[in-house]
Amino acid sequence: MDTPPFAELGLPDDLLASVEALGYERPSPIQAMSIPVALEGKDIIGLSETGSGKTAAFGIPLLAKIDLKRHETQAIILCPTRELANQVCEEIHRLGAKLDRLSAVPVYGGAPIDRQLRALRKGAHVVVGTPGRVLDHLKRGSLNPSTIRTVVLDEADRMLDMGFRDEMETLLADMPQDRQTLFFSATMNRQVTHFIERFGNSPETIQVKQKAMTVSSIDQSCYEVRQRSKVEVVSRILDIEPARLSIIFCNTKRSVDECTEALLARGYAVDRLHGDITQQMRERVLRRFRDGIVEVLVATDVAGRGLDVDDIDLVINYDLPQDPEDYVHRIGRTGRAGRSGRAVSFAFGRDLHRMETIERYTRQPVKRERVPSQEQVEGKVADRLFEQLKERLAKGDFKSHEAQLDRLLEQGYTPTDVVSVLFTALGEEGGREFSKIQEDHEEPGQRRQRREHEPRDRGGRGDRAPRERGPRRDHDTPHDNTGMVPLFLSVGKQQGVKVGEVIGMLYNESGVPQGSIGHVRLFPRNCRIEVKAEVADQIIESVRGTTLRGKRFILDHDRGPKGRD
Known part of the structure; x- marks a missing residue:
């Protein structure tokens, strides 16, 4: 789609200057279709996938209407x-960088509320937050709904799926009737439709044609790799085809930690994200990753959700995900905004059958490739070194060292001797020690023939022990029942509460690490929730004043079976 430049969309001069300073020349399709309609004041239903630029699609017209005075x-x-x-x-701050004294504040559970209160008292122009915490501010009186001119629901389908319907309904019902509402969603299911029919004002639907389930520009391949060989193979992939930014996905926090430590020891610029990382540290890691200081990010699925970085060249599935949909989400981190990308997966033994399931789900083949050999890696490194030297020679960078070269030649060394030693020294400086792995001596076909008859490594997902029974929890580390205490929640089945809503609300409001919340047992009028003892008081305190399905509730330590339904 050939879109007009931003300069033709009728933006205020200072906002246009901000957009152009970011290097944006032409809007993406969703931006080109949404911005003019939103500037007219109409409600919008924007249907577009992640990575299409939807934040700017609602952020730019929203900022155009802000009265900074x-x-x-x-x-x-x-x-x-x-x-x-x-x-x-x-992103709102970036888009409004040249707007004088623009104030935008994020509000969500798990962050200091006093800082949010100060920002709201000063009159933040834009509030970005989760439904529970925004509603909390509304009820506290720290947020005045009468001044709201624009409401945006970003990923409306996910908010409804996560049980935020009652909070969203309460919020929108309290907003001025003449507000503008912008609904953005990846899907348009029945509950999204009903919600928009109730709260939208004849919204105009703007839909960008969806790409294939996995972007066609992503080169997908699979290596048969044992658990004990994974770090070495990751190192070879990073060496043979350097990427500006890479993400390595693991299934557990332990796997993230082990992979990160091993890569750090080998000299890679790497950091980690998983459920035990604090919010402050997470923000620091992501900032360093976006800036290219950290080149490789190792993460679990839970930590990787909502990760919005466009320049990722390589995704590695260190552990193959259990769910094919998670595979799609993972590899969708690369190949965004028209860029090409590469996705590599490790599989062994029974994981190969899961890889076939993924291929059927995505309807796209994944190439089976042989693990790069030590010789291939060394050859690629040597080729890059050769090209770097050629570039420097072409620039004349050698002239400042002619005196040193003359001294060596005077002492009887030939030019060939000098060059050979320099190549060796440079290669050693940028190289690393290789580990011998069994995959170096096998063809992929041989491994497939033998995999059912050989013992599997311990510790890998592809070489895994029998799977634990019990409720699934966000693909992060399986929950450990040790060190748990019971909490009592004063709502239950009769209020229509579901287990997923309870868990999602507690995690979102408290900000506790994944794995902190265990088994949830629903009764007619209450719930019993197991949580890690060390975060129990934090969870109880964080949800004070919060509602679930529009109802206030009591959450406290469970004192025993008395009164249990």
């Missing part, structure tokens, strides 16, 4: 998770 909240953006709220708020 009025120090009051004029726009609210609701997001399903605190990670996405943070990223959207950062």
